[in-house]
Amino acid sequence: xxxxxxxxxxxxxxxxxxxxxxxxxxxxxxxxxxxxxxxxxxxxxxxxxxxxxxxxxxxxxxxxxxxxxxxxxxxxxxxxxxxxxxxxxxxxxxxxxxxxxxxxxxxxxxxxxxxxxxxxxxxxxxxxxxxxxxxxxxxxxxxxxxxxxxxxxxxxxxxxxxxxxxxxxxxxxxxxxxxxxxxxxxxxxxxxxxxxxxxxxxxxxxxxxxxxxxxxxxxxxxxxxxxxxxxxxxxxxxxxxxxxxxxxxxxxxxxxxxxxxxxxxxxxxxxxxxxxxxxxxxxxxxxxxxxxxxxxxxxxxxxxxxxxxxxxxxxxxxxxxxxxxxxxxxxxxxxxxxxxxxxxxxxxxxxxxxxxx
Amino acid sequence: xxxxxxxxxxxxxxxxxxxxxxxxxxxxxxxxxxxxxxxxxxxxxxxxxxxxxxxxxxxxxxxxxxxxxxxxxxxxxxxxxxxxxxxxxxxxxxxxxxxxxxxxxxxxxxxxxxxxxxxxxxxxxxxxxxxxxxxxxxxxxxxxxxxxxxxxxxxxxxxxxxxxxxxxxxxxxxxxxxxxxxxxxxxxxxxxxxxxxxxxxxxxxxxxxxxxxxxxxxxxxxxxxxxxxxxxxxxxxxxxxxxxxxxxxxxxxxxxxxxxxxxxxxxxxxxxxxxxxxxxxxxxxxxxxxxxxxxxxxxxxxxxxxxxxxxxxxxxxxxxxxxxxxxxxxxxxxxxxxxxxxxxxxxxxxxxxxxxxxxxxxxxxxxxxxxxxxxxxxxxxxxxxxxxxx
Ligand SMILES: N[C@@H](CCC(=O)N[C@@H](CS)C(=O)NCC(=O)O)C(=O)O
Numbered sequence: 246x247x248x249x250x251x252x253x254x255x256x257x258x259x260x261x262x263x264x265x266x267x268x269x270x271x272x273x274x275x276x277x278x279x280x281x282x283x284x285x286x287x288x289x290x291x292x293x294x295x296x297x298x299x300x301x302x303x304x305x306x307x308x309x310x311x312x313x314x315x316x317x318x319x320x321x322x323x324x325x326x327x328x329x330x331x332x333x334x335x336x337x338x339x340x341x342x343x344x345x346x347x348x349x350x351x352x353x354x355x356x357x358x359x360x361x362x363x364x365x366x367x368x369x370x371x372x373x374x375x376x377x378x379x380x381x382x383x384x385x386x387x388x389x390x391x392x393x394x395x396x397x398x399x400x401x402x403x404x405x406x407x408x409x410x411x412x413x414x415x416x417x418x419x420x421x422x423x424x425x426x427x428x429x430x431x432x433x434x435x436x437x438x439x440x441x442x443x444x445x446x447x448x449x450x451x452x453x454x455x456x457x458x459x460x461x462x463x464x465x466x467x468x469x470x471x472x473x474x475x476x477x478x479x480x481x482x483x484x485x486x487x488x489x490x491x492x493x494x495x496x497x498x499x500x501x502x503x504x505x506x507x508x509x510x511x512x513x514x515x516x517x518x519x520x521x522x523x524x525x526x527x528x529x530x531x532x533x534x535x536x537x538x539x540x541x542x543x544x545x546x547x548x549x550x551x552x553x554x555x556x557x558x559x560x561x562x563x564x565x566x567x568x569x570x571x572x573x574x575x576x577x578x579x580x581x582x583x584x585x586x587x588x589x590x591x592x593x594x595x596x597x598x599x600x601x602x
Numbered sequence: 603x604x605x606x607x608x609x610x611x612x613x614x615x616x617x618x619x620x621x622x623x624x625x626x627x628x629x630x631x632x633x634x635x636x637x638x639x640x641x642x643x644x645x646x647x648x649x650x651x652x653x654x655x656x657x658x659x660x661x662x663x664x665x666x667x668x669x670x671x672x673x674x675x676x677x678x679x680x681x682x683x684x685x686x687x688x689x690x691x692x693x694x695x696x697x698x699x700x701x702x703x704x705x706x707x708x709x710x711x712x713x714x715x716x717x718x719x720x721x722x723x724x725x726x727x728x729x730x731x732x733x734x735x736x737x738x739x740x741x742x743x744x745x746x747x748x749x750x751x752x753x754x755x756x757x758x759x760x761x762x763x764x765x766x767x768x769x770x771x772x773x774x775x776x777x778x779x780x781x782x783x784x785x786x787x788x789x790x791x792x793x794x795x796x797x798x799x800x801x802x803x804x805x806x807x808x809x810x811x812x813x814x815x816x817x818x819x820x821x822x823x824x825x826x827x828x829x830x831x832x833x834x835x836x837x838x839x840x841x842x843x844x845x846x847x848x849x850x851x852x853x854x855x856x857x858x859x860x861x862x863x864x865x866x867x868x869x870x871x872x873x874x875x876x877x878x879x880x881x882x883x884x885x886x887x888x889x890x891x892x893x894x895x896x897x898x899x900x901x902x903x904x905x906x907x908x909x910x911x912x913x914x915x916x917x918x919x920x921x922x923x924x925x926x927x928x929x930x931x932x933x934x935x936x937x938x939x940x941x942x943x944x945x946x947x948x949x950x951x952x953x954x955x956x957x958x959x960x961x962x963x964x965x966x967x968x969x970x971x972x973x974x975x976x977x978x979x980x981x982x983x984x985x986x987x988x989x990x991x992x
Pocket of ligand 1: 302363415461462
């Protein structure tokens with residue numbers, strides 16, 4: 246029976262075999278990104294690693310971008326730091342993983358990040374189909390249009406026929422298609438991968454209009470050569486509730502992310518700031534809610550699998566929601582954004598966090 | 603026979619040993635592959651993502667600026683993929699055509715006795731070959747987008763075409779039914795030419811008489827259809843692009859993303875082809891040329907009948923791999939937002955549906971098929987020009 250093998254002619258020459266091997270290697274490389282997926286115990290992973298891997302954008306001033314010294318700065322960045330502080334005790338124990346719009350979810354699901362804070366809109370399909378678990382909204386946004394004043398456009402309804410810069414892999418491109426279709430207008434999409442590329446295309450006049458989240462437009466406008474030559478049109482064509490996200494399937498870890506975000510919002514309500522938090526946390530006072538928050542009473546931290554001082558650590562690292570907002574997005578920054586919807590519910594906004602109790 | 607003994611006999615025989623090793627290698631590779639696929643599927647299922655291609659039938663919901671077939675945001679992901687495939691094919695085929703013409707010309711210039719032409723070609727080839735193709739693409743794109751005027755200040759070309767940084771807007775031909783006649787004549791011309799070339803070769807073999815085959819073929823393929831076109835009153839009308847608001851509408855447009863990718867890929871690959879052509883021509887012993895000239899055959903025909911056929915045998919195999927490189931390099935389209943396979947099914951669709959595995963498998967298979975197709979065509983050509991032993 247083996248003798249028949251002897252007569253077998255070689256069907257695979259060395260070359261053919263070599264070619265196949267390379268092809269397989271390529272496919273295998275793709276598959277590997279899925280096979281090394283982290284298991285359910287993200288909290289344990291982070292603790293043993295001693296660092297939080299946090300997925301942020303590749304560079305959007307005000308939200309996430311490295312400063313001259315190479316330190317990451319921004320609104321989203323501070324949320325990463327808050328989580329790191331709550332879990333590991335220090336806001337510096339973060340490794341930032343910059344991603345494009347297109348790669349962010351794949352990288353999260355492949356375990357390259359533990360958590361994501363990246364101008365990311367919560368949608369049904371991202372939740373149910375892309376398998377993300379969203380944390381509470383940390384910025385209520387909507388999609389707008391940035392255009393040169395010299396074009397004389399005052400409303401988005403006058404944009405028929407325009408070339409529009411968009412980033413691929415966003416809700417933006419879908420909203421745009423819907424909006425122009427619903428308004429029976431034609432347009433030419435000009436696709437780019439990052440905000441930076443969009444700005445280059447916009448500045449070279451490859452496109453007339455740049456569309457993305459209004460907050461990002463404010464950031465972009467501030468970075469243009471002469472911001473006053475450009476306007477953001479009044480129309481907001483979508484709801485973009487931006488929030489953090491984690492992978493499906495690790496509820497404990499999702500809870501931690503959720504309550505850190507809530508804690509930052511509640512701290513503002515309670516008047517707990519980066520400055521006074523250490524002082525307040527020294528001993529328990531007359532306000533039981535405050536005591537629970539500060540860990541001087543009850544065992545909120547333990548319930549989450551964290552230290553008693555989890556919230557104190559988070560606030561010490563980055564301050565409360567209002568402070569984070571003022572530092573990176575507020576009127577004193579180049580973005581000059583108003584709190585608007587993002588004011589606390591006590592101040593006319595819709596920011597409303599579930600209670601810590 | 604004792605199986606152990608027969609096994610060890612198999613192992614001692616060099617040929618059968620190599621067969622066994624190869625079979626084992628294939629089994630191992632397939633095993634590893636199957637293991638990884640299984641693992642990936644299990645892991646995807648663990649986070650609740652099954653493995654399915656059903657999403658291809660869902661509406662894509664995004665727009666694509668360059669589509670050679672009808673496409674809207676309501677079309678399916680499958681159709682978006684087709685649009686991407688056609689865009690890749692378009693740039694690959696036009697790139698191969700331009701790179702071949704440029705490459706052959708440069709290769710001949712490199713051998714020219716004219717020192718200036720020779721040096722210039724040399725400098726060009728050295729520069730282009732030593733800079734990554736991605737930089738060429740970005741450079742050409744940057745030049746187009748930054749130096750050409752915006753539509754409102756478009757460079758008019760005889761008021762029928764307009765050059766802008768959003769693309770070259772051209773009149774769009776609209777064919778009337780009578781145009782079918784012209785197409786018919788054109789097809790007839792091709793059939794005639796094929797027959798006539800054989801006939802002429804036959805006559806030449808028998809009698810030595812020589813027909814002006816090229817001119818007669820040209821007349822049949824182009825001359826007659828063009829003359830008839832004007833005789834029946836030009837059954838094509840043109841839709842001229844017009845400036846409306848932000849952009850030109852009507853007509854057709856060649857977008858800067860396509861132009862940049864096409865030019866850059868062609869210029870880059872042409873430099874490599876030039877070197878291949880030069881090597882091919884040098885490989886034909888000069889004695890052959892001398893012999894041919896001594897027989898009284900003129901320079902042109904010597905080149906066509908003696909040098910090139912022999913040079914081609916050396917040129918075609920490495921040329922094939924340059925074509926493959928060009929086709930694969932076209933995936934760098936992503937850097938400037940040209941909507942090819944990678945940007946559509948492997949980009950936006952992948953991202954909006956979260957079907958990484960499925961999309962990447964499709965993209966891999968598409969590039970594989972494209973490469974195999976090119977290899978296949980070139981192999982056929984290679985066989986035809988192979989040295990025929992007599
Ligand atoms: N919120 C939308 C849009 C996100 C988006 O486009 N983000 C841009 C804002 S301009 C960004 O983060 N760009 C930074 C980068 O390119 O890295 C989504 O989640 O799809």
